Amino acid sequence: MINLGHGANVDDMAAKYNKNPNDILDFSANINPYKIEKLEEYILEGIHKSYNYPDIHYTQLRKNIEEYLGCRSEWIIPGNGATEIMYLLMKCIKGPLAVINPTFSEYERSARLNHVEVVPFYLHKHNSFLIDGDEIRSRINEFESLFICNPNNPTGKVQNIKEILDLLQSHSKLLIVDETFIEFVEDEGTFSLLQYIEDYPNLIIIKAATKFFGLPGIRLGYGITSHQELLKQMFIYKEPWTINSFAENLSNYIFKEQEYIQMTKEFFKTERKRVLNELAAIEHFKTYATDTNFVLIELRSITADQLKKRLFEKYNVLIRDASNFKGLDEHFIRIAIKTPMQNDLLISKLNDECLFEI
Amino acid sequence: MINLGHGANVDDMAAKYNKNPNDILDFSANINPYKIEKLEEYILEGIHKSYNYPDIHYTQLRKNIEEYLGCRSEWIIPGNGATEIMYLLMKCIKGPLAVINPTFSEYERSARLNHVEVVPFYLHKHNSFLIDGDEIRSRINEFESLFICNPNNPTGKVQNIKEILDLLQSHSKLLIVDETFIEFVEDEGTFSLLQYIEDYPNLIIIKAATKFFGLPGIRLGYGITSHQELLKQMFIYKEPWTINSFAENLSNYIFKEQEYIQMTKEFFKTERKRVLNELAAIEHFKTYATDTNFVLIELRSITADQLKKRLFEKYNVLIRDASNFKGLDEHFIRIAIKTPMQNDLLISKLNDECLFEI
Numbered sequence: 125m126i127n128l129g130h131g132a133n134v135d136d137m138a139a140k141y142n143k144n145p146n147d148i149l150d151f152s153a154n155i156n157p158y159k160i161e162k163l164e165e166y167i168l169e170g171i172h173k174s175y176n177y178p179d180i181h182y183t184q185l186r187k188n189i190e191e192y193l194g195c196r197s198e199w200i201i202p203g204n205g206a207t208e209i210m211y212l213l214m215k216c217i218k219g220p221l222a223v224i225n226p227t228f229s230e231y232e233r234s235a236r237l238n239h240v241e242v243v244p245f246y247l248h249k250h251n252s253f254l255i256d257g258d259e260i261r262s263r264i265n266e267f268e269s270l271f272i273c274n275p276n277n278p279t280g281k282v283q284n285i286k287e288i289l290d291l292l293q294s295h296s297k298l299l300i301v302d303e304t305f306i307e308f309v310e311d312e313g314t315f316s317l318l319q320y321i322e323d324y325p326n327l328i329i330i331k332a333a334t335k336f337f338g339l340p341g342i343r344l345g346y347g348i349t350s351h352q353e354l355l356k357q358m359f360i361y362k363e364p365w366t367i368n369s370f371a372e373n374l375s376n377y378i379f380k381e382q383e384y385i386q387m388t389k390e391f392f393k394t395e396r397k398r399v400l401n402e403l404a405a406i407e408h409f410k411t412y413a414t415d416t417n418f419v420l421i422e423l424r425s426i427t428a429d430q431l432k433k434r435l436f437e438k439y440n441v442l443i444r445d446a447s448n449f450k451g452l453d454e455h456f457i458r459i460a461i462k463t464p465m466q467n468d469l470l471i472s473k474l475n476d477e478c479l480f481e482i
Numbered sequence: 483m484i485n486l487g488h489g490a491n492v493d494d495m496a497a498k499y500n501k502n503p504n505d506i507l508d509f510s511a512n513i514n515p516y517k518i519e520k521l522e523e524y525i526l527e528g529i530h531k532s533y534n535y536p537d538i539h540y541t542q543l544r545k546n547i548e549e550y551l552g553c554r555s556e557w558i559i560p561g562n563g564a565t566e567i568m569y570l571l572m573k574c575i576k577g578p579l580a581v582i583n584p585t586f587s588e589y590e591r592s593a594r595l596n597h598v599e600v601v602p603f604y605l606h607k608h609n610s611f612l613i614d615g616d617e618i619r620s621r622i623n624e625f626e627s628l629f630i631c632n633p634n635n636p637t638g639k640v641q642n643i644k645e646i647l648d649l650l651q652s653h654s655k656l657l658i659v660d661e662t663f664i665e666f667v668e669d670e671g672t673f674s675l676l677q678y679i680e681d682y683p684n685l686i687i688i689k690a691a692t693k694f695f696g697l698p699g700i701r702l703g704y705g706i707t708s709h710q711e712l713l714k715q716m717f718i719y720k721e722p723w724t725i726n727s728f729a730e731n732l733s734n735y736i737f738k739e740q741e742y743i744q745m746t747k748e749f750f751k752t753e754r755k756r757v758l759n760e761l762a763a764i765e766h767f768k769t770y771a772t773d774t775n776f777v778l779i780e781l782r783s784i785t786a787d788q789l790k791k792r793l794f795e796k797y798n799v800l801i802r803d804a805s806n807f808k809g810l811d812e813h814f815i816r817i818a819i820k821t822p823m824q825n826d827l828l829i830s831k832l833n834d835e836c837l838f839e840i
Contacts, residue, residue: 130538130722133537133538133539134534135537135541135542136537136539150534153534153535155533155534159533163529163532164526164529167525167526167529168522168525168526171521171522171525173699174521174697174698174699174700174728175513175517175696175697175698175699176492176508176511176513176698176699177511177698177699178698178699178701179491179493179494180488180491181491181494183493184493204562204721204723204724204726205723207721207722207723207724208721208724211721230722234721237718237719338533339532339533340532340533340534340535340536340723340727341531341532341533341534341535341536341726341727341728341730342532342726342727342728343536343723343724343726360595361595363562363565363566363569363592364488364565364588365562365563365565365698365701366562366565366566366701366724367701368562368699368700368701368726368728368729369698369699369700370532370699370700370726370728371726372699
């Protein structure tokens with residue numbers, strides 16, 4: 125089996141350690157822990173749609189996204205998760221592509237598989253893993269397209285990258301921004317580049333229902349750009365019917381769940397601070413500030429692999445060993461922020477000194 | 483919007499003619515008209531799976547297909563419909579690729595988009611659209627891979643192609659067989675090449691839940707081959723999580739629906755003959771024999787476009803204008819075989835002489 129460098133699979137881990145998958149508390153996947161209350165009802169209403177092909181043009185789906193984002197549906201390309209949008213993009217952009225590590229491994233994989241040369245940039249821990257605009261400026265001639273994850277996975281900080289957008293526009297280069305986690309950010313409107321879509325055709329934003337709406341299984345993502353030629357190219361390469369009828373149907377409902385959306389935003393605003401404080405108090409941890417629903421932590425003594433194994437064996441708790449992110453080392457873990465009760469449980473386990481014995 | 487040359491979309495047609503989509507009787511899509519009775523129950527049981535990513539290795543899904551087919555799960559690659567398997571294949575096979583027209587347009591599209599040269603073969607109406615093994619033999623040096631749809635869409639006949647498999651093996655060439663419709667065929671076991679998978683690594687079969695299980699919306703297809711190097715290549719190119727959690731979950735149930743499977747097979751055995759007889763009695767039609775759940779018809783006077791429009795305007799009945807299949811002309815239509823009541827309704831409408839006025 126190909127190892128794609130993603131997090132551990134709950135089922136695989138459970139099988140390996142002979143545990144019941146239902147007993148596992150998964151902090152490795154960074155997904156909204158709250159569910160849309162009427163999800164079952166919404167799904168039932170749309171079951172009959174699975175008896176037919178999804179709309180090959182996804183007209184209603186794009187209208188639903190248009191309404192949610194407040195931008196034109198002609199600018200939207202829907203995908204089987206954000207991943208399909210990345211892979212389509214890599215068939216259409218000019219390389220080399222600059223990728224800022226550590227980040228989601230599929231940017232580089234999708235580029236490589238489509239023969240797009242990758243120019244690596246690195247964030248540095250001594251700089252709190254912040255993007256260095258000056259470095260991008262000084263190396264601007266090394267790439268034609270730049271991929272930024274904002275807020276970045278696995279580092280968690282959001283940044284104002286409007287200056288980078290301006291810089292790239294003035295050099296006629298493409299900026300790809302993965303805003304999959306931006307709805308978790310306090311004051312999202314300040315940081316999202318969505319407001320610049322119309323005026324900056326050198327910008328494409330990628331989003332998904334995966335993280336914020338807590339529905340990775342439905343496979344629904346989308347790209348937004350006013351770059352008509354790029355969109356046309358992507359549609360030329362797009363395989364038909366990649367978004368299933370359940371995702372198509374749910375788009376009629378989830379984006380209108382105002383209460384759920386507001387509740388999630390409010391919850392993370394406070395819970396993030398609380399969890400960060402609790403984690404920072406653990407002496408074996410160096411925690412990095414986050415604006416989203418996960419925390420990057422550097423272990424001061426033992427390795428990520430050791431802590432992950434111990435937590436799983438002793439407490440059925442699964443965390444993300446982040447050492448396979450390019451640019452991180454074997455001491456980095458990533459932890460999702462879940463419900464207060466789940467977070468308290470994790471924190472209480474992490475206060476077990478035995479876990480950190482050398 | 484890109485026109486991919488597929489059938490009309492019910493919603494698009496309804497909008498164009500200002501009709502309610504729910505009033506349309508769709509004979510254009512060739513999908514099993516019967517539904518799995520407990521589908522809703524199965525879906526409800528798996529809703530919680532959408533809260534997590536699907537298993538990136540699809541271990542259980544592949545086991546379910548293994549059990550259904552009676553072949554090893556290491557030979558199975560699951561896909562977002564049969565379509566994903568085609569597109570993956572085109573990244574991995576040696577060209578040129580021979581495609582036998584008229585057939586499903588995605589074979590050629592997937593090849594073209596992946597820079598695989600296509601060598602067209604044609605079926606001829608004077609030969610009842612049957613594959614000519616002698617022609618393949620005589621042109622064997624023109625291609626490295628051959629794509630056959632069996633039974634073929636839109637012509638409907640199944641053929642015994644074991645000789646072609648032997649021929650291709652002896653020339654070290656790859657045979658790709660789309661058996662998406664083979665479960666509808668009487669005496670499926672005689673015609674399916676599944677029995678040769680182990681001994682013929684130059685064979686890959688593509689199947690799907692779309693047609694026989696009547697679930698195109700769930701997007702579940704798969705490829706089967708014992709060609710380990712080809713499989714490995716396909717997995718290298720495979721995008722992660724392309725099969726959604728609903729499809730993953732339903733694979734636990736649908737393949738075990740023995741009663742549904744047997745009922746469908748029995749139904750089509752008799753209903754196919756009955757519908758064919760009724761259609762053949764219409765003097766404006768030349769019907770072609772079929773072994774599956776659709777019928778290809780050549781109109782003797784008016785064009786497919788004319789009949790399609792008239793049926794839709796007057797009776798809300800949608801048929802497939804088959805003139806955009808390469809190798810067919812403007813007089814061909816394709817009609818799905820549905821439930822007896824639906825078929826009777828269609829036949830009664832088709833006996834309206836006004837439809838065929840020149």
